[in-house]
Amino acid sequence: MKGGDAKMDRKTVEKNRRMQMKNLCFKLATLIPKEFISKDATSQQDHLDRAAAYIQKLRERIERLKQRKESGRSSNLESDTEIEDSANSDFKLPVVEVRHQEQNLEVLLISGLKKRFALNEVIGILEEEGADVVNASFSVVGNKIIHTIHCQAISSRIGLEASRASERLQELIR
Numbered sequence: 727m728k729g730g731d732a733k734m735d736r737k738t739v740e741k742n743r744r745m746q747m748k749n750l751c752f753k754l755a756t757l758i759p760k761e762f763i764s765k766d767a768t769s770q771q772d773h774l775d776r777a778a779a780y781i782q783k784l785r786e787r788i789e790r791l792k793q794r795k796e797s798g799r800s801s802n803l804e805s806d807t808e809i810e811d812s813a814n815s816d817f818k819l820p821v822v823e824v825r826h827q828e829q830n831l832e833v834l835l836i837s838g839l840k841k842r843f844a845l846n847e848v849i850g851i852l853e854e855e856g857a858d859v860v861n862a863s864f865s866v867v868g869n870k871i872i873h874t875i876h877c878q879a880i881s882s883r884i885g886l887e888a889s890r891a892s893e894r895l896q897e898l899i900r
Contacts, residue, residue: 748770751770751773751774752827753827754773754774754777755773755777756825756826756827757777757825758773758776758777758780759780759823819836819837819838819841819870820835820836820837820838820841820843820899821834821835821836821837822834822835822892822895822896822898822899823835824888824891824892824895826886826888826889829878829879829886830876830877830878830879831852831857831876831877831878831879831886831888831891832874832875832876832877833848833852833873833874833875833877833891833895834872834873834874835848835872835873835874835875835895836870836871836872836873837870837871837873837899838869838870838871839866839869839870839871842871843871843873843898843899845862845873847898848873848875848895848898849862849875851891851894851895851898852875852877852891853880855886855887855888855890855891855894856879856880856881856886856887857877857878857879857880857886857891858877858878858879858880859875859876859877860876860877860878861874861875861876862874862875862876
């Protein structure tokens with residue numbers, strides 16, 4: 727009987743390992759921007775390849791910014807303008823990004839100083855879609871305001887309507 731228990735334990739361990747890997751791959755996929763993941767990418771291997779390519783792109787960008795920073799020490803004004811232009815060209819403001827995992831939701835809102843979010847409207851939408859705001863913070867970086875909102879499902883049985891919340895937040899910024 728002990729030999730049978732060892733097989734069961736190995737099967738259980740392997741099943742748990744596969745589930746953990748699947749969860750980690752899902753979490754990784756939620757961290758990669760949607761515009762970087764191809765609709766043709768259907769397998770986990772495709773998603774991992776895209777994630778690796780995205781990480782490589784980020785490394786190259788960091789290297790370019792480091793070089794720009796080093797060369798810009800002598801000409802601060804010119805360099806500051808280039809970096810700001812580069813940052814503005816990377817994404818169009820305002821930005822709404824919703825990350826959903828199990829019973830948790832993270833909302834990232836980036837806006838310019840001129841076009842701001844009405845935070846009470848954002849929180850109202852999240853609550854209507856089944857989220858309870860646990861933490862909200864913001865910071866001002868250059869000419870951008872970055873809001874981060876962490877939520878949990880009000881009821882674990884009902885869950886969150888993350889896709890609906892994302893759609894409604896996108897409509898709010900238009």
